[in-house]
Amino acid sequence: MDFKNVDMGKLALQLRKPEGDVGTEVGAAMAQFNMGAIAFTIECLDIQPTDHILEIGFGPGEAIAEVVRLTPNGYVAGIDHSPVMLEMAAHRNHKAMMQEHVELTLGDARALPYEDESFDKVFAVNVFQFWPDPTTELAECHRVLKSGGRIAFFLTHPTSWLPGIRETGVFTAREADDVKKNLANAGFTNIEIRETKTEPDGKGFVVMGEK
Ligand SMILES: C[S@@+](CC[C@H](N)C(=O)[O-])C[C@H]1O[C@@H](n2cnc3c(N)ncnc32)[C@H](O)[C@@H]1O
Structure with a gap:
């Protein structure tokens, strides 16, 4: 798909929830x-072989596959609210799901279906922009993280967004410092920003914190 020759309003809605x-x-x-x-996000997470990891908004399941590879003695959970993405990611990670190394769930970040303190790491790549007020989502992330666990959000910087996507109003434009404040308000500590410039994504950043 050529992202540059499509209706930006429709594309923005598809990126928020592919259908x-x-x-x-x-x-x-x-x-x-x-x-x-x-x-870049996975590098920031410093994943250990026994880690229990949650990805929010796994999309087609590429990150899940990589995290599975890095956690031979761990466990990987993923949640996404799009049935189409669940199907794609399940296809991509079929073997690991059969081995119960991975569990993919249809659901919303506002109500995570996991016990308190279940995960060593929680992360999301280009999902935070769809949460205009992230208070509930971050409270849920904090709840399911173990004490000392790490959270990481990657956001493509608004200056690297596709032309016209900002005007759709579907995405919330944030600087790394805005996300840092959101994490601090949610009770995360040791918050760190790491900036990157990766092609073809353009400029982006990870904001990380600890519980
Ligand atoms: C732009 S895509 C990014 C997908 C994937 N993280 C990647 O890097 O390719 C955003 C994904 O987050 C999911 N998503 C957005 N808001 C969500 C929410 N509140 N709860 C669960 N999933 C959500 C969408 O369905 C979509 O799969």
Whole structure:
């Protein structure tokens, strides 16, 4: 899919929640577009082989596959509110799901279906922009993280967004310092910003914190 020659309003809604055949195409494009962002976020997470990890908004499931590879003695959970993305990610991670190394769930970040203190790491790549007021989502992330656990959000910087996408109003534009404040308000500590410039994604940053 050529992201530059489509209706930006429709594309923005598809990026927020991929649906139908177009959603499958958008998912395939995401897998390419977010590759560098995923690699950078995973690097920041310092994943250990026994970690229990949650990804929010897994999309087509590329990051899940990489995290599975890095946690041979761990466990990986993923949640996404798009049935189309669940289907794509389940196809991509079929073997690991059969081995009960991974569990993918249809659901919303505002109500995470996990016990308190379940995960060593929680992360999301280009999902935070869809949370205009992230208070509930961050409270949920804080609840499911173990004490000492790490959270990481990657956001493509608004200056690297596709032309016209900002005007759709579907995405909330934030600087790294805004996200840092959001994390601090939610009770996270040792908050750190790491900036990157990865092609083809353009400029982006990870904001990390600890519980
Ligand atoms: C732009 S895509 C990014 C997908 C993937 N993280 C990647 O890097 O390719 C955003 C994803 O987050 C999911 N999503 C957005 N808001 C969500 C929410 N509140 N709860 C669960 N999933 C959400 C969408 O369905 C979509 O799959």
